[in-house]
Amino acid sequence: MERKLTCIICPLGCDLTVKLENNTVLEVSGFTCPRGKAYAETECTNPLRTVTSTVRCSDGSLVSVKTDKPIPKEKMAQCMARINQAVATLPIAIGDVILEDVFGSRIVATQNNTGNA
Amino acid sequence: MRDLVIIGGGPAGMSAAIAAYESGIRDILILERDAQLGGILQQCIHNGFGLHNFGEELTGPEYAWKYEKQVRQLGIERKLNTMVLDLTEDKVITATNSEEGIFQIQAKAVILAMGCRERSKGALNIAGSRPAGIFSAGTAQKFINMKGYLPGKNVVILGSGDIGLIMARRMTLEGAKVHAVCELMPYSGGLARNIAQCLDDFGIELKLSHTVVEIHGKDRVEGVTIAKVDENRKPIAATREYIPCDTLLLSVGLIPENELSKAANVNLCRTTNGAVVDQDRQTSVPGIFACGNVLHVHDLVDFVSQEAEIAGKAAAEYVNQVQEASANIPLTTDGKIRYTVPQVITKKKDVTVYFRVGDIYKNVKINVFDGEKLVLSRKRPKVAPGEMESITIKAEQLEAATQLHFALEVM
């Protein structure tokens, strides 16, 4: 079987072609850099995504967050549910961990929030 | 009298300030209308920024913070919550904030870094009433990411620029249902990766050569009628289709925000809607420079930062009165190439010229002519309107040049 993919690792967006047999990757073509090949392999076996969103802070304001590692694609909705229940205690600095152990990743702040804004 | 005043504290303004500092000037002031630096990046919480400049994928706020940290460390002065009202050709800035009221600053050099804004719907002719529930994609982004409000539950998006695609994913993750993304053109203006990870991942349909022809609803949007368009972009009546929804997002392009540039009598380019600049990003008014999305709309913030560094360095040289032999080489294009930045070369040094094409072409040559003479030619496997291209011209190649014409040749 052949699968066509768009590499999402960088804005170049290379067109990748993957040859598959029983869910094992035989061959990848079309990538410009090794990260594209690695992407094609995980995408066909265990697709991963980075999730970005916002978390409520103790004063009602928001802070932007991300998963510090990509998580399994099918867990995105559950990851969002965890993020939406969380409340972050101010002040928050970029890189602070808001939630531990969310499908193998941590939810970290991508913004500073001193609480004075 | 201030040496350098930078209008706008987004990615362009911050990079320009840092570059000017590194080029030796110290009296630098950034004026920012928002309560924090970072500009539009603060609401762009998705990742994908900084791959060129930092070799990693950052979110918008993280990318902005890399520069803000430097601005702080260098002690570059900034006034936040400060709105610039006017700029004159003599570089007198009139600004206002709640602490100082209205005040004026005379600058030796000014860098315009105000960014761009979204095209509004007024520019589009859609029939029907004007109920609540119609937002630009950027406004919806601000509501969700900065204020925590979801503007609607059932959404149709018109325009497949990157902000529209990003918002399709964002609203889906927050629990809304995005019914379709309609794109007037036969191709998307957004990055291929965003179609893959923002639409395909969630099963959202991208309807190419489609537009919204009618908006329904009195107080709130109740639905839209969409239709396929023919090759002249005219809707085909037989293809009309009604989609019930409560929200219509518009992602139909960006335009540089140039009210201040006009006030200062800066010459504007009709294609980019930004200033006409030379290789230093100096405008037609000596000592006024422009960079970032106020100059021309960029696809990647990394290129904004690079352009701003050029402007910052040049502004510092202007303040320090560095003299260089000058030239006057206008750059023109054939129409297939829509524009170049810069539009004129005034110094015979290595220059990287950025340009955009008007359509999708495969296997092309970009030829640069001086009259009949071919100065240089570069091959490209594929060019598209959504992707900015660049070519570097060496100082030697400019030696005898009087004007340069950029032409696209399909091989």
Ligand code: SF4
């Ligand atoms: S293959 Fe490499 S260059 Fe191509 S999109 Fe993927 S990461 Fe970018």
